[in-house]
Amino acid sequence: xxxxxxxxxxxxxxxxxxxxxxxxxxxxxxxxxxxxxxxxxxxxxxxxxxxxxxxxxxxxxxxxxxxxxxxxxxxxxxxxxxxxxxxxxxxxxxxxxxxxxxxxxxxxxxxxxxxxxxxxxxxxxxxxxxxxxxxxxxxxxxxxxxxxxxxxxxxxxxxxxxxxxxxxxxxxxxxxxxxxxxxxxxxxxxxxxxxxxxxxxxxxxxxxxxxxxxxxxxxxxx
Amino acid sequence: xxxxxxxxxxxxxxxxxxxxxxxxxxxxxxxxxxxxxxxxxxxxxxxxxxxxxxxxxxxxxxxxxxxxxxxxxxxxxxxxxxxxxxxxxxxxxxxxxxxxxxxxxxxxxxxxxxxxxxxxxxxxxxxxxxxxxxxxxxxxxxxxxxxxxxxxxxxxxxxxxxxxxxxxxxxxxxxxxxxxxxxxxxxxxxxxxxxxxxxxxxxxxxxxxxxxxxxxxxxxxx
DNA sequence: CAGAATTTTACGGAAATCCATAATCTATAA
DNA sequence: TTATAGATTATGGATTTCCGTAAAATTCTG
Numbered sequence: 001x002x003x004x005x006x007x008x009x010x011x012x013x014x015x016x017x018x019x020x021x022x023x024x025x026x027x028x029x030x031x032x033x034x035x036x037x038x039x040x041x042x043x044x045x046x047x048x049x050x051x052x053x054x055x056x057x058x059x060x061x062x063x064x065x066x067x068x069x070x071x072x073x074x075x076x077x078x079x080x081x082x083x084x085x086x087x088x089x090x091x092x093x094x095x096x097x098x099x100x101x102x103x104x105x106x107x108x109x110x111x112x113x114x115x116x117x118x119x120x121x122x123x124x125x126x127x128x129x130x131x132x133x134x135x136x137x138x139x140x141x142x143x144x145x146x147x148x149x150x151x152x153x154x155x156x157x158x159x160x161x162x163x164x165x166x167x168x169x170x171x172x173x174x175x176x177x178x179x180x181x182x183x184x185x186x187x188x189x190x191x192x193x194x195x196x197x198x199x200x201x202x203x204x205x206x207x208x209x210x211x212x213x214x215x216x217x218x219x220x221x222x
Numbered sequence: 223x224x225x226x227x228x229x230x231x232x233x234x235x236x237x238x239x240x241x242x243x244x245x246x247x248x249x250x251x252x253x254x255x256x257x258x259x260x261x262x263x264x265x266x267x268x269x270x271x272x273x274x275x276x277x278x279x280x281x282x283x284x285x286x287x288x289x290x291x292x293x294x295x296x297x298x299x300x301x302x303x304x305x306x307x308x309x310x311x312x313x314x315x316x317x318x319x320x321x322x323x324x325x326x327x328x329x330x331x332x333x334x335x336x337x338x339x340x341x342x343x344x345x346x347x348x349x350x351x352x353x354x355x356x357x358x359x360x361x362x363x364x365x366x367x368x369x370x371x372x373x374x375x376x377x378x379x380x381x382x383x384x385x386x387x388x389x390x391x392x393x394x395x396x397x398x399x400x401x402x403x404x405x406x407x408x409x410x411x412x413x414x415x416x417x418x419x420x421x422x423x424x425x426x427x428x429x430x431x432x433x434x435x436x437x438x439x440x441x442x443x444x
Numbered sequence: 445c446a447g448a449a450t451t452t453t454a455c456g457g458a459a460a461t462c463c464a465t466a467a468t469c470t471a472t473a474a
Numbered sequence: 475t476t477a478t479a480g481a482t483t484a485t486g487g488a489t490t491t492c493c494g495t496a497a498a499a500t501t502c503t504g
């Protein structure tokens with residue numbers, strides 16, 4: 001079982017719940033941070049003291065603070081911790097249920113478990129901790145398990161995301177083309193833009209561009 | 223101090239935190255529901271048994287369940303409980319920080335306190351409970367206190383919301399007009415629609431309709 | 445290198461939206 | 475009743491988006 005755990009979670013009420021879980025599992029050496037930056041510093045300090053954490057439980061979304069922070073969300077924190085300490089086990093514990101993001105956490109940050117905050121998440125969190133403490137298996141909440149199976153034949157690339165972000169920020173298609181041209185983004189013709197949008201609308205089953213932006217916003221893609 | 227409390231909160235980890243607060247305040251008679259419908263039924267049952275609750279602490283957003291539910295979110299629950307039992311005290315406890323929605327809770331559902339889930343929300347929750355238990359004062363988390371001051375000279379009415387919702391669902395302006403006509407919504411001409419949209423875009427400083435929908439989605443208005 | 449396949453770009457007409465102006469309707473007060 | 479202000483609707487033209495077709499460019503393949 002894990003000996004030393006760090007929790008990154010901003011909501012204090014939620015923190016209490018997680019700590020209860022750890023106590024139930026007889027894990028007594030744990031610390032928590034309400035800020036990503038702080039959590040990262042603690043991880044680094046622990047390594048330098050040669051007493052590294054062996055488990056990170058991190059939320060994904062954090063309240064944006066008045067003070068400027070290096071790391072603004074859980075995804076980034078997880079990514080940086082993984083780079084710093086490749087052997088640490090990481091559990092993402094979040095209400096985020098969009099397969100796109102969950103998939104990316106497993107693929108890019110190589111997390112060990114994804115537990116969906118929900119009606120029975122405390123049990124799942126316990127299960128996840130137990131499982132990954134004794135093996136290298138991955139744990140994922142059943143409600144979102146299919147997220148990993150879903151392989152979309154259609155890949156959304158960075159340019160697509162860029163276009164969608166510009167659109168949702170009120171930029172017209174022509175303006176986006178101008179921006180792309182002046183910043184040397186590869187396909188930058190009116191036709192290419194229209195074709196991309198058409199594909200996106202097709203893929204997301206959107207009736208029009210407003211609908212498309214609305215959908216991808218809901219999905220957390222932008 | 224309150225004698226009998228009901229909590230409506232779906233996330234179990236969060237529930238633990240709230241229950242800890244109540245215990246700290248020596249409130250022992252409390253129940254919680256993970257579903258809005260269930261919470262409402264409990265409130266009604268308590269009234270019929272002549273042992274009504276004197277405090278409701280409710281989250282705003284709930285996981286949508288597979289089973290169809292009458293009441294789908296905290297706003298509706300609060301509204302219905304307020305109608306059923308006008309003298310009950312109500313605390314909304316949520317991460318929602320959009321002034322539009324908070325304002326509406328105080329004005330339409332006459333809630334007694336709004337506590338923002340955050341870094342120090344447990345203290346605030348205690349303060350809120352203490353305050354409204356001994357007086358009829360309102361409590362609101364300092365982070366969002368200005369929400370109530372903000373008086374917008376421009377009123378967004380139900381038709382505006384309806385239009386924005388239809389737009390974000392992929393309905394074209396012409397289609398919305400048809401829908402309005404066949405359901406006898408008052409202003410239902412192309413011009414009226416365009417004028418409304420123009421005012422909304424002006425008010426929200428949106429460049430175009432995509433931008434507008436994007437903004438109001440971010441603000442939680444739709 | 446030649447040819448094929450794919451991607452990018454160009455073009456044009458249809459449709460939708462945007463925007464300003466004017467006409468019509470409605471309610472209220474003199 | 476009539477005048478007037480405000481709201482609703484109508485109209486038309488400019489702009490933008492939509493969508494299909496086709497040319498041009500690039501990449502892939504043998």
